[in-house]
Amino acid sequence: MPADLTPATAPPIPRYARIDVIGGAVMVFVAALIWFGAIGLRVGELVNFGPGALPRVLALILGAAGLGMFLHGLVQREQEAEPLVLAVRPPAILGIAIFLFALFIRGGDYGIVSTPRLGLMVVGPLTVFVAGFATPEARPRELIVMAFGLTAAVLLVFTDLLGVPLPVFPTRLEDAIPPSFGTDAAVRALYIVYACVTAGLYTWLFDVPGRRRD
DSSP, X not given: OOOOOOTTTSOOOOGGGBHHHHHHHHHHHHHHHHHHHTTTSOOEETTEEOTTHHHHHHHHHHHHHHHHHHHHHHHSOTTTOOBOOOOSHHHHHHXXXXXXXXXXXXXXXXXXXXXXXXXXXXXXXXXXXXXXXXXXXXXXXHHHHHHHHHHHHHIIIIIIISOOOOOOSOHHHHHHSOTTTOXXXXXXXXXXXXXXXXXXXXXXXXXXXXXXXO
């Protein structure tokens, strides 16, 4: 009976089959698609970003991360390299998350189905929570904290500080915001509330130093 292959006796993994090399190349490819897909959108100025600013920023971040992963896969030692193992769950769940985001972030009539605009207020946490289940190690309590935390960060950085015109509130809720209060103030109130929700959930769901447990 043949002996099992151990890490010391396993054959080396070719560079083209390493997960970091393939994953990094895919990330760079997707970043290029995002960049060229946003060519027709206006970038705007430093104090007034246009709709093409966010896709380009995301493309640069994704491309840089993918290039770093690609180079790491090329130079890493053979003992540390991992082969690419194709699985159905991660791309399927990520596809569902992206599909939900595209359907409900702005809403619209897509022929056989019509969806309401829910904005980042609803779609942000929902997308992060669903996408987190792409990994088998996902834990719902960790994902729900991350969902509100990342949404608060996106609202702060892109919507408030950079002024990227993203739909934040559901249509009915946005229509109900008093003009005297204003949409900008409502966005700031929302990410402050989400930050507080994140801190509260983390304190409640996880063992925080100094917190007494019954």
